[in-house]
Structures are given as structure tokens and as C-alpha cells.
Amino acid sequence: MPHPLPRSLEISPSGPLTGSVTVPGDKSISHRSLMLSALAVGESRIEGLLEGEDVLATAAAMRAMGTDIERGADGVWLVNGVGVGGLLQPGEALDMGNSGTSTRLLMGLVSSHPITATFIGDASLSKRPMGRVIEPLSRMGADITASPGGRLPLMVRGLCPAVPIEYTLPVASAQVKSAILLAGLNTPGITRVIEPVATRDHSERMLxxxxxxxxxxVTNRGRIISLTGEAELKPQSIVVPGDPSSAAFLVVAASIVPGSDVLVANVGLNPTRAGLFEVLRMMGADITEENPRIVGGEPVADLRVRHAALRAVDVPHHLAPSMIDEYPVLFVAAAFAEGRTVARGAHELRVKESDRIVAMAEALGACGVQTEEFEDGLAIQGSGGEPIAGGATIASKLDHRIAMSMVVAGLAAKTALVIDDVSPIATSYPNFLETLDALRR
Known part of the structure; x- marks a missing residue:
């Protein structure tokens, strides 16, 4: 799939952010909606699908394996599924772009089908290790040939029937859990995943x-998830809530820019995803939930956020799985707090689109923020609410969350900063910059 050309952007300090906005559909739910709809028999309807590059990579891959997927003029996506076990041999390599979620989950799907698929990706994705998924899927019988280091390009030769397994996750990972469960859909018997630390549960809810x-x-060994294979999935009408990971950038921006008052509508607040909002409230953020409701089995609310003086905290380790993608923007919030914030428990940050611990330490350091790096996170000395220095050129490292986090930091800097490449933002939040501009007017 085509990838956008690099594009630099200068971010100048902002006046108050005001207004009401919506965020794109939840990325995790969007991926799973397409995959499970493709495995149902009949037509599913998906409203609010995130139309970023990562999710479009999933859609393209499912089409390549025989699924009819169309976007209607009204923005509703229609998926005519082939049924569990019905995926077809793709005619060419599946290009995952920058999407680790697409790659790992689709590896699971392919592993229990009698097909062979080659997975490729961009330079960033090709550096990310896939060994944690390869190991359990190989136990189920898939023959997986990867590039050195367990990286892309790699080939998955599925086994049908595959072998059900009981697998204890060595590290908290919703992607690994989901890959195993998706492989289990077409595997006779019961596939079990044991997670000692709970991770986001979208797969369980949607399955x-x-x-x-x-x-x-729930046991003393952790959560034991048991799936009976050779499932028959029924088509659904799905409404995708707003992505809390995307909302996080606007929530932090409103919290650190003086005078701000922003309503972020329709945000998914699944407890396994809402850790950042809990930590921000611990820091003194003014975040209220309006119009709470349940949409498609997921808790949703509108978030009203006003500027507030933030104070440093030690982030509780148990919240890490529920906010792993939000650590970069949490580091930004900490840069404006009173005192020294310690945010650890996040080893996973080392193997995201970039090494997000290193990337954020370098980026904040270039803006005059003192940080201390740990293997599993950062300590950040905050400014006490004063603007940070800014005036630097920031390397986004092909990582959408680094780029967006530092755009937010630039809104409350003394002098403008430059992001060397904001094109990766399109992978998850294509209209992020336009949304911010609307709030700045």
C-alpha cells in the first residue's frame, strides 16, 4: 500500500483551546470489527470505522483473502463474510504498512486456515519483533518462517485442523492474546489463554x-479465557466508539494550555483502555464524564476537559496495560506538572513503532525538560505549569504517537518547535492537525 511522503511541521504556542470535537473510531475495535465480520456468514454493517492507514491495511488484507468489503456513500462499511475456515489463499504478499496490530492478529487468523500468507510492512514495522506471536502460533501447528530476529518479511503456513493449546502470556499483550484466540476460532477443541495481568478485552467482548x-x-493464576473452536459467527451491526488513545492527545492538550475548555464527544471508556484518564485525574486534571452510555457493549461518554494545574505522581504499575499507547502523551503532561513524575512498568514501549522511551526522552530533552530513563519508563521533572522551552527540531521516528505527543507539547512551549515528519499521524488519526486547528480558532 502507498505510504505518505515525509512532511515537517512547525508548531507554535497556542492560545486557549475551546470547542467540541469528535475523535476517530477506536483503532482496536475497528481492526477486530473487520476481521470478525469477515469470518461471519452474511453481511455485517460497521459504523464509525477508523479510516486510518492501519485499519485500511486490515481491510485490504481481508479482501485479498476473499472477503467482500465496501464503504458505502453514507460512511457505513459493509462486510460480506466468508465464514470461519473460509479464508482463501491471497494472490500476493499482505502489506501491513505500519500496523503491528494488523500483522499479529492476521497471523493468528491465517495460522488455522489451510493457506499460506506472506506479511510485509514498512521500515518501522519491519524492525518490530514478532517472536512473541510466532511462539504460541507455532505450538498450534503453524509453520512460520521469519526474517532474522523474528521480523518481517515473514511467511505463515497455516495448519487445518490446528492444535488447541493452553498458553500463559509471558508478558501482558492484548495482541498476542487476540492472535491465539483468532487462531482458536477454526481449531477443534478448546483454546485457552491465561493472562496474569489483564489487558484490553475488546477481543473477548466482540467474539x-x-x-x-x-x-x-478470574483465578489466582490470572484471567483464564477459554474459546471453543470451529465457531460459527453471526453477522452484526457495529457502532465503533471514539478511540480513547486518540482522545488522549486532546485531553492532555486542553489540560496544559491555559484557559482551555474542550468537549471530546463519544469516547470509549472500556476500563482496560482508560488508565490515562485515571492517572491524569490523580495529577489534578479537570476531566468530567458527560452523557455516559453503553454502545455495542462498550462504555462511552463525552469528556469535558478544562485547563488545570497538574502535580507529579508515581504512576501505579498496574495501570500500565490500560494505557500503554498513551505513555508518550502522559510524558508530555508530566513535563508541565509540579514536581517529578515517575512513569514506569511499561517495557512494551521499547518495541512499539519506535523505542518510545528513548524517543520521548530525546524529544523532551531537546525542549529543555529534564528526564531520567529507566528500562521500563521515564522520570520527568515538570515545569510547574510554566511553558517548556521548545525551539527544537523533533525526530518523530516514523511513530504517529511520538509525532502527536510533541505537537501537543508545542502548544504550550515558549517558542515554536518543528516536528521533522508528521506523515505517520495518518496511520491512526488522519485529521488530528485539522481538529487541533479548529480548537485553536
Whole structure:
């Protein structure tokens, strides 16, 4: 799939952010909506699908394996599924672009189908290790040939019937859990995943919603998720809530720019995804939930955010899985707090689109913020609410969350800063910059 050309952007300090905005559909739910709709028999409707590059990579891959997927003129996506076990041999390599979620979850799907698929990606994705997914899927019988270091390009030769396994996650990872469960859909018997630390549970919720036989038991070993294979999935009408990871950037921006008052509408608040909002409230952020409701089995609310004086905290380690993608923008919030924030428990940041610990330490350091790097996070000395220095050129490192986080930091800097490449933002939040501009007017 085509990738955007690099584009630099200068971010100048902002006056108050005001107004009401919506954020794109939840990326995790969007991926899973397409995949599970493709495995149902009949037509599913998806409203609010995130139309960023990562999700479009998933759509393209499902089309390549025989699924009819169309976007209607009204923005509703229609998916005519082929049924569990019905995926076809793709005619060419599946280009995952920058999407680790697409890659890992689709590896699971392919692993229990009698097909072979080659996965390729961009330079950033090709550096990310896939070994944590390769290991359990190989136990289920898939033959996986990867590039050195367990990286892309790689080839998955599925086994049908695959072998059900019981697998304890060595590290908290919703992607690994989901890959195993998706492989289990076309595997006879019961596939079990044990997660000692709970991770986002969109897969469990959606699998049940599509009709899979799935149970979750909380034990002293952790959550035991059991899926009965050779499932028959039923088509659904899905409304995708707003992505809390995308909302996070606007929430932090409104919190640190004096005079701001912003309403972010229709934000998904699944407890396994809402850790950042809990930590920001611990820091003194003024965040209220309006019009709370349930949409498609997921809790949703409108978030009203006003500027507030933030204070440093030690981030509780148990919240890390529920905010792993939000650590970069949390580091930005900490840069404006009173005192020294310590945010650890996030080893996973080392193997995202970039090494986000290094990337954010360098970026904030270039703007005059003192940081201390740990293997699993950062300590940040805050400014006490004063503007940070700015005036630097920031390397986004092909990482959408680094780029967006430092755009937010630039809104409250003394002098303008330059992001060397904001094109990666299109992977998850294509109209992010336009949304910010609307709030600055």
C-alpha cells in the first residue's frame, strides 16, 4: 500500500483551546470489527470505522483473502463474510504498512486456515519483533518462517485442523492474546489463554457478540479465557466508539494550555483502555464524564476537559496495560506538572513503532525538560505549569504517537518547535492537525 511522503511541521504556542470535537473510531475495535465480520456468514454493517492507514491495511488484507468489503456513500462499511475456515489463499504478499496490530492478529487468523500468507510492512514495522506471536502460533501447528530476529518479511503456513493449546502470556499483550484466540476460532477443541495481568478485552467482548462460545474465569493464576473452536459467527451491526488513545492527545492538550475548555464527544471508556484518564485525574486534571452510555457493549461518554494545574505522581504499575499507547502523551503532561513524575512498568514501549522511551526522552530533552530513563519508563521533572522551552527540531521516528505527543507539547512551549515528519499521524488519526486547528480558532 502507498505510504505518505515525509512532511515537517512547525508548531507554535497556542492560545486557549475551546470547542467540541469528535475523535476517530477506536483503532482496536475497528481492526477486530473487520476481521470478525469477515469470518461471519452474511453481511455485517460497521459504523464509525477508523479510516486510518492501519485499519485500511486490515481491510485490504481481508479482501485479498476473499472477503467482500465496501464503504458505502453514507460512511457505513459493509462486510460480506466468508465464514470461519473460509479464508482463501491471497494472490500476493499482505502489506501491513505500519500496523503491528494488523500483522499479529492476521497471523493468528491465517495460522488455522489451510493457506499460506506472506506479511510485509514498512521500515518501522519491519524492525518490530514478532517472536512473541510466532511462539504460541507455532505450538498450534503453524509453520512460520521469519526474517532474522523474528521480523518481517515473514511467511505463515497455516495448519487445518490446528492444535488447541493452553498458553500463559509471558508478558501482558492484548495482541498476542487476540492472535491465539483468532487462531482458536477454526481449531477443534478448546483454546485457552491465561493472562496474569489483564489487558484490553475488546477481543473477548466482540467474539461473544459475534456468537463465539467464550468464557472468562478470574483465578489466582490470572484471567483464564477459554474459546471453543470451529465457531460459527453471526453477522452484526457495529457502532465503533471514539478511540480513547486518540482522545488522549486532546485531553492532555486542553489540560496544559491555559484557559482551555474542550468537549471530546463519544469516547470509549472500556476500563482496560482508560488508565490515562485515571492517572491524569490523580495529577489534578479537570476531566468530567458527560452523557455516559453503553454502545455495542462498550462504555462511552463525552469528556469535558478544562485547563488545570497538574502535580507529579508515581504512576501505579498496574495501570500500565490500560494505557500503554498513551505513555508518550502522559510524558508530555508530566513535563508541565509540579514536581517529578515517575512513569514506569511499561517495557512494551521499547518495541512499539519506535523505542518510545528513548524517543520521548530525546524529544523532551531537546525542549529543555529534564528526564531520567529507566528500562521500563521515564522520570520527568515538570515545569510547574510554566511553558517548556521548545525551539527544537523533533525526530518523530516514523511513530504517529511520538509525532502527536510533541505537537501537543508545542502548544504550550515558549517558542515554536518543528516536528521533522508528521506523515505517520495518518496511520491512526488522519485529521488530528485539522481538529487541533479548529480548537485553536
Amino acid at each position: 461473544r457478540g459475534f456468537g463465539a462460545e467464550l468464557s472468562v474465569e
